[in-house]
Amino acid sequence: MANILLERTAPLPLDEAWRRITRWPRHGEAVPLTVVRVVPPGPTREGTLVVARSGAGPLAFDDPMEVTVWRPPEGGAVGMCRLEKRGRVVLGWAELEVRPGPGGRTRVVWREEIRVRFVPSLFDGVVRRSSRYVFGRALNRLLRQP
Structure with missing residues (x-):
């Protein structure tokens, strides 16, 4: 399993940062060759x-994720969402969190444990680096665009 941790500070209120990172179809716009429903x-x-x-053509696959925790930020409280990966190819979980940050900004934390079936643990480093790159770019884009 590859573990990743992404952290960003955004000049947004908690509820707006939450809205931006949990509008699921927008994740498909931010991740290449991906459509989210x-x-x-x-x-x-x-x-x-x-x-x-x-993916593309015959190499495409579904990555179904079930929301197992859904706590939107209310009244300045931390917001947290946990998704359990239930697919045949990608396994693990992801957590998205928004919390008050410095200077009225919002701190966004994305934690993920990812395993790609049929890919030996020898390649966890490659999975980690590529996931950090792809999800990091996606998170940046989600937070920048309303």
Whole structure:
């Protein structure tokens, strides 16, 4: 398993940072060769399935993730979402968190444990570096664009 940790400070209120990082279809716009859909459509809650379809042609695969924790920030409290990866190719979990940061800004933390089935642990370093790069760029884009 490869573990990644991404942290950003954004000049946004908590609720706006939360909204930007949990609008799931926008993740597909920020990650190359990926389209994201939500089942059922509508407001996210525990039990919602977020399905990222990644790849091209016959090499495409679904990465279904179930929302197991959904705590939006309310009244200045920390917001946290946990997704459990339920796919045949990608396993693990991801946590997205927003918390008050310095100077009225918001601190965003993205933690992820990822394992790609059929890829030996020998390649965990490659998975870690590539995931940090792709998800880091995605997080930057999600926070920058309203």
